[in-house]
Amino acid sequence: MAKGKKSVVKFVIDCTAPVDDKVLDVAMFEAYLQERIKIGGKTGALASNNVVISRDRTKLTVASPADLKFSKRQLKYLSKRYLKKQQLRDYLRVVAASKNSYEMRYFSITGGDEEAEE
Template sequence: MKCANYLMEQFLQERIKVNGKAGNLGGGVVSIERSKSKITVNSEVPFSKRYLKYLTKKYLKKNNLRDWLRVVANTKESYELRYFQINQDEEEEEDED
């Protein structure tokens, strides 16, 4: 997932559930790594991409970023955060008046 920071990595570590328990990551079953602008979640057990999207949206809402960013699937195995295109909508409204 692109658009990584330390707080989001920490949020995911605390919230990802493995075997119904949050916060322990299954003793190495799920690993989270952060590089410059990406967070990588590797799992040895089945892990839903949809669940990762749910947690990302929850993080954005908690930090009042949900109005500015959206979660978009850029490939079959990853997500990225993009800004909403607000400027184009405002220009279209001005043209109609």
């Protein structure tokens, strides 16, 4: 039997807005994910399970074999923990942009400005 190409699931975390404003450092965020992502209940098992985290200027991509059943939810959890650790959780939120991607957005604060002016 010929071996077929194994399917890979890619999850993207788009950090464009905070990176453009120099609020978030993508390299540090990538290192945080490298340390904290759990596979089979163990951290630090990314390479042995063929999970690859790559980044371009504003986006992080986590590529995982489909049979591993990697959790997209775990990425949101870790993203929120990172924002909390960096004290950015009050300004940024993590929103699902599509089926396989998250996006970091600023909270849109409208109203309440009239009270502050008085």
